[in-house]
Amino acid sequence: MMDSAKYEVVIIGGGPIGLACGIEAQKAGLSYVILEKGCLVNSLYNYPANMTFFSTSERLEIGDVPFVSNNAKPTRSEALEYYRRVAIHRKLNVKLFEEVLEVVKADEVYQIKTKKHNYEGKHVVIASGFYDIPHMLGVKGEHLPKVTHYYKDPHFYAFQKVLVVGANNSAVDAALETWRKGAEVTMVIRGEGVGERVKYWAKPDIENRIKEGSIKAYFNSEIAEITEDTVVIKTPEGLVSVENDWVISMTGYQPNLGFLKKVGINLSADEIMKPQYDETSMETNLPNVYLAGVICGGMNTHSLFIENSRVHAERIITKICRGTSF
Structure with a gap:
């Protein structure tokens, strides 16, 4: 097996919330990597070409980078341009087209295997969204x-x-x-x-x-x-x-809850299958494994959006820097 690249934080998912987590880790001086199975902000890329967001541009901002759009509500193409500029401006460490296959605990760290490489992280953040599996x-x-x-x-x-x-x-x-x-x-x-x-x-x-x-x-x-x-x-x-x-x-999509279960995160027994995590730190039942973004809602994918889950990044990195346990 090839040697693993070692990081303090490994972030799974290169959408807006995954990028926000990377920005917060960077600001805290933590080594990190963002692993995305597709292109940058892959879910947004798969939106309809002419889509207009319901949210205004300032509510989609991350990392204190202003989002200026032609109208109050930005389009898909404007959002793609914005998040590209954020990644460039922040020099984010993003690895694209690297789908995570497994996350396994080994002593005090986690081994993360993708289709291309192996990674080792003391902390793992899963921000994988919900646009992967259609109903x-x-x-x-x-x-x-x-x-x-x-x-x-x-x-x-x-x-x-x-x-x-x-x-x-x-x-x-x-x-x-x-x-x-x-x-x-x-x-x-x-x-x-x-x-x-x-x-x-x-x-x-x-x-x-x-x-x-x-x-x-x-x-x-x-x-x-x-x-x-x-x-x-x-x-x-x-x-x-x-x-x-x-x-x-257009019957909707669902998060890859099977992946969470495979990793070892507990899901509620009802039809929502909400993952177990601490609302204040976003840490799951697995020590040093966190959730961020819409995946926190389980099958209730209409409860969390970019604008009300950006704060997850701050909670997670605050918890990591504080070093307390779940």
Whole structure:
């Protein structure tokens, strides 16, 4: 086995909160490394190309670096540019495209193995987000090439028959944007209407498009089956088959809780599966292993965002510098 690179803090996840943890470690004079399985702020990169954040730019700032955007609410491209500039300005030690395979305790340190290298850390921070694993529909045909759980750019769907599954922001954005590029759009929504969390400027837009018939919507419905050229929808009136070229399934995502369990972090026994950690220090049931960001909420992925979890970085590094036990 190759020798391990040794650090006081190993941070798993190169999203905004992982970067914030790196900044705090750097400010405290601790040696650290940030391990990211994809590109820098990989989750944000996978957001829709034309997405606008609900938050204002100053609430997305980290490391005391100002985030200036053209409008009060920044776009995805502006956020990517901002976090790149933060990484450059702070000279952050980030290792990209290094997925962590395992974390094992060895005496007083942890051995962290990636696909490329081995690392050794006295403290481990897991800030891996929740955008990795899509909620599956669990229907026949879901694995056909025409089905995607990640929506990027609307032009690809121009003049095609597109079915969008979901009722929240991602689904609404996909439906409106593809429709405006000339797609024939159908929505399948499990509830009685679009979600209450839909951005205030998009909610009346989608509701008006549905009301006027520009976008067809099946409420209280779900997909029964997907075929090469159709989608069968289970509606209150019975099964309906619609012609279809592409399915965009925006049913949400979940954190990799299996990884936490594999590491040895306790999860609650209920459906939320919230990890065990101390709210004041973010330390888990494993000594010197911490959680930061949205992963702290378990399956409740709508409780934590960049703006209300930036403070996790400060709590963790304060605890590490203080050197007390869990």
